Amino acid sequence: MKYLQYHWKSRTCAVLLISVVISVLLISLELTDWAAQINQQGYSHGGEGGEGNKVPSFLRYILPFVKELVLIGVPMLLTLLFLKISRMLKRSPNR
Amino acid sequence: MSDWKQDLHKTRYVMDVLLLISFMLVSAPQATGLTGHEWLSVLFIVPFAVHLLLHWDWIKQSAKRFIQHISAKERFSLVWNYLLYVMMLLATVSGFLVSVALLPTLNIELHIQDFWSKIHHDSATLIMPIIGVHLALHWRWIVNLTKRMRMKGAKV
Ligand code: HEM
Ligand code: HEM
Numbered sequence: 001m002k003y004l005q006y007h008w009k010s011r012t013c014a015v016l017l018i019s020v021v022i023s024v025l026l027i028s029l030e031l032t033d034w035a036a037q038i039n040q041q042g043y044s045h046g047g048e049g050g051e052g053n054k055v056p057s058f059l060r061y062i063l064p065f066v067k068e069l070v071l072i073g074v075p076m077l078l079t080l081l082f083l084k085i086s087r088m089l090k091r092s093p094n095r
Numbered sequence: 096m097s098d099w100k101q102d103l104h105k106t107r108y109v110m111d112v113l114l115l116i117s118f119m120l121v122s123a124p125q126a127t128g129l130t131g132h133e134w135l136s137v138l139f140i141v142p143f144a145v146h147l148l149l150h151w152d153w154i155k156q157s158a159k160r161f162i163q164h165i166s167a168k169e170r171f172s173l174v175w176n177y178l179l180y181v182m183m184l185l186a187t188v189s190g191f192l193v194s195v196a197l198l199p200t201l202n203i204e205l206h207i208q209d210f211w212s213k214i215h216h217d218s219a220t221l222i223m224p225i226i227g228v229h230l231a232l233h234w235r236w237i238v239n240l241t242k243r244m245r246m247k248g249a250k251v
Contacts, residue, residue, distance in 0.1 A: 003106050008148060015147050022181065023188045035210040043209035045216060064123035071223035072230070079231035083168075 099244075107149050108240045114142040118226070122219060133197040136190055143183065172232045179225050182218050189215035 029035055055063075099105035121139045124132035147154065157173055165173075191198065192211040199205070230237065 002100065003103050003149060004110075004145060007151075011148050011151055012144060015144055019184055023184050026181075026185055026188050027192070029214075030208065030210060035208070038210040038213055039208050041209075043213040061126045064125045065119060068119050068122055068223055071220070072227040075224035075227035076231045079228045080234055083231065083234075 103149075104236075104240055105244065108244055110142065110145050110149060114146050117142050122223065130196040133190070133194055136187065137197065140187070168232070175225070175229060175232065179222070179229055182222050182225060186215060186218040186222060189218060 099109055117135070117139050120127060121132065121136050127135060157176075161170070161173055189211045192205070193207050193215050194205060195207075
């Protein structure tokens with residue numbers, strides 16, 4: 001814990017303060033035309049009510065995590081592959 | 096197991112594991128229920144802030160390093176970290192702006208805009224691949240530390 005406790009009060013304040021300032025800037029996105037356009041179009045996605053879908057209920061506790069593992073894991077593996085290939089290319093002599 | 100607190104990298108490792116687990120819980124509102132999701136998200140600010148505190152020196156030097164000669168990978172990682180940070184803020188802020196449990200409980204009236212619902216959904220979904228790449232960029236560290244953590248009783 002000693003690393004966490006080092007100057008933690010001032011640093012936490014700094015991190016939170018900066019984050020709040022940026023967050024307020026982000027909230028001002030709602031004043032843009034872009035936001036107005038999306039509000040006008042309306043937005044809805046699946047799930048509301050949920051009566052219609054016939055997935056067994058235990059899947060509700062599994063599928064979200066499967067989705068996360070795929071959405072995190074696939075880009076991670078692709079990046080690792082890319083890094084590996086670029087390292088191999090750098091090492092190969094005739095280039 | 097008691098010595099991890101004495102070692103900066105091991106401290107980071109333990110905190111990073113907690114960060115990843117809590118992130119995965121926060122990102123599954125269908126499993127936790129919306130009320131659970133909103134309270135967990137607020138709690139999630141703690142491991143998130145801890146992650147930043149444990150990289151304080153990196154953050155402080157990052158602006159300077161950007162204009163210095165660093166490898167393409169490091170430069171990418173630098174930009175990526177900032178992207179991740181802004182996305183995380185965007186997801187958190189938009190989350191508050193579409194709150195259906197937490198803010199009403201605190202008696203804060205809110206008119207939910209479709210814009211913020213879409214932003215919350217999109218930013219939260221985008222964060223996942225961003226974190227995937229973030230983890231890949233630190234892969235060697237993750238592998239090394241996993242080995243070190245598993246050496247029982249080894250001196251730090
Ligand atoms: C679930 C979310 C995250 C996980 C699991 C995660 C994991 C990791 C890991 C394993 C490392 C390398 C090991 C270390 O030094 O601790 C790392 C480094 C780092 N992370 Fe994250 N991270 C996450 C989110 C974030 C976010 C939101 C930011 C926002 C700025 C961030 C900024 C950094 C920085 C600045 C470093 C050090 C970079 C470097 O040394 O090149 N991370 N993270
Ligand atoms: C890092 C922070 C957060 C992440 C990663 C996150 C992630 C998510 C995800 C993945 C969903 C499902 C979206 C969908 O399928 O449409 C969701 C929905 C939701 N989140 Fe968050 N969330 C975060 C913070 C918050 C906070 C702080 C609140 C409120 C206090 C919140 C309130 C909600 C609500 C009300 C929904 C349902 C709205 C809808 O379905 O459109 N979230 N969040």
